[in-house]
Amino acid sequence: MKPPNTGTERHRTRARGPATALAAIAAATAVALNLAIPAQAASTLKAAAEARGRYFGTALTRGDLGISAEVNLAAAQFDMVTPGNEMKWDATEPSKGSFNFGSGDQIVSFAQSHGMRVRGHNLVWHAQLPAWVGGVPLNQVQGVMENHITTEATHYRGKVYAWDVVNEPYNEDGTLRQDVFYKAMGSGYIAAALRAAHAADPNAKLYINDYNIEGINAKSNGLYSLAQSLLAQGVPLHGIGLESHFIVGQVPSSLQANMERFAALGLDVAITELDDRIQMPADSSELQQQGTDYGRVVNACLAVPRCVGVSQWGVDDGHTWIPGTFPGYGAPMMWDSSYQPKPAYQAALSALNSGTSSPSQSPSQSPSQSPLSSPSSSPSSPVPGACSATIKTINSWGGGFQSEVTVRAGSSAVNGWTVKWAWPGGQSISSLWNGVSSGSGSSVTVRNESYNGSVAAGASTTFGFTANGAAATPTATCTSP
Structure with a gap:
């Protein structure tokens, strides 16, 4: 999703002087928005996020570092x-065995130098690969991949909070x-990559990162099933990155529910590449809607204890990948091309300062403190009968x-299972994952998918759903052929 950046090719040169002080930028931001910030409220995204046990990040390129106003605002x-782009394969190993x-x-x-942490991005991705990788004999690819991961992760060991180990592995249909x-x-490359990264940088959190997985859909269902499988195998997977390249007004309604189901597996979740593009020219109503979108994303993260933070994919509208990739679209950031704050900034800061949040585990918590296996696969005493739900x-x-x-x-x-229950008060399922539902009226029947019907003695699997109506936990029965 992110095109390469070579120096200044994505940057428009502007004659602007550097900001005089970081505090002045924050103050100017508040004044420009006419924010009435109470004494106890934070005036920057990072301070407000840290007060909620989260982080708020951005993406920068080497070219960005030469633009004083941009990096001062970022800091x-x-x-x-x-x-x-600077940690991707084409930048770090342009020719076999030659690293830069x-x-x-x-x-x-x-x-x-600015007290900021780093998300490593990325180690394995189908894009921005140097041509030589495609010419490697298939029986040598694993060795090449593991050598690349080991060399890069070792170089940055102790300097990176988390790695996007595998980036964008899924098609839209969940394959x-x-x-x-x-x-x-085969699919085993993902486990091999995670194991190699963990061996090289054991204190970093390891993520799978993808786009269009923010809501509950075929693509996120595929990733959810993979995550369950990896955790059951003891593979060191610690988090899921939701890139969140949105179109204004189209933040999925199931964003929070989707984050919660990954978190229920014992995984951290993070909004890793947030932007919200608008068909140009942007009008005031679209900018207000963009603010609503940013507020929704931040509030969803605050509501999920294992959502550790949000990162915007860039700083300002003048330095964004969107127009070059999506012609006719732009203005995706919280600041415009003159570094002036937009309604999206106000909405994000307000959500952090006044939104309802659930405590998050500290983003500095080591991976060893995070479960490496799904709660559903933890050892327990077998229950009598064929199965229970x-x-x-x-x-x-x-x-x-x-x-x-x-x-x-x-x-x-068991080899195949069927779960049934009856709703007590008019509830109805609105979306379901890891199962196939049928039934009518108050009666619900859910059968296994093709990939999760076999369950070992005493072991378990899970499926989930969102429903309309008052929350209910009816008694369920389980049968197996």
Whole structure:
């Protein structure tokens, strides 16, 4: 999704002097918005996010570092930096076995000098690969991949908070991309990549990162099933990155529910590349809607304890990848091309300062403190009978709720399961994942998908749903053929 940036090719040169002080930028931002900020409220995104146990980050490229006004604004407002292109394969290993970390080191140095942490981006991706990778014999691809991961992650060991180990592995229909890594290793390349990254940088959190997985859909369902499988195998996966490249007014309604189901697996979730593009020219109503979108995203993160932070993919409208990739669209950031704050900034800051939040585990918490296996796969005593099912409410809101259902095998393995229950008060399922539903009226029947019907003796699997109506946890029954 992110095109390469070579120096200034994405930048429009402007004759502007550098900001005189970081505090002045924050103050000017508040004044420009006419914000009545109470004494106890934070005046920057990073301070407000940190008060909620989160971070608020941005993406920077080497070219951005030469623009004083942009980097001063970034340092004033953000506490996490993602290199836009400087850690990708084409930048770090342009020819086989020949590594160059100079550009990435500049981003890391900038972050360290301003008290900001770094999200490493990325180690394995089908795009921005140097041509030589495609010419490697398939029986040598795993060795090449693991050497690349090991060398880069070792170079940045201790300097990176988290790695996007595997980036954008899924097609829109929920199948894995048929890239060089898949062709060589099948789906196992993802586990191999995560294990190599963990061995090289054991204190970094390891993520799978993708776009169009923000809501509950075929693509996010595919990733959810993969995450369950990896965790059940003990693979060191610690988080899911939701890129969040939105079109104004189209933030998915199931964003929070989707984050919650990944969090229920024991994974962190993060908004990693947020932007919200508008068909140009942008009018005032679209800018207000963009503010609503940013506020919704921030509030969704605050509502999920394991959502550790939000990163915008850039700083201002004058330095964004959007127009070059989506002709006719632009203005996706919280600041315009003159570094003036937009309604999106006001909405994000207001949400952080006044929104309702659930405590998050500290983003500095080491991966060893995060579960490496799904709660549904933890050892427990087998239950009698073929299988059992338990419904648990995960979240509720006015007019709806989200639940998770645990299906557990008894003293013998099951090959296929069916769960049934009856709603007590007119509830109805609005979306469902990891199962196939049928039934009518108050009666609900959910059968397994093709990939989760086999459950070992005493083991379990889960499916989830969102529903309309008052939250309910009816008694469920489970049968197996």
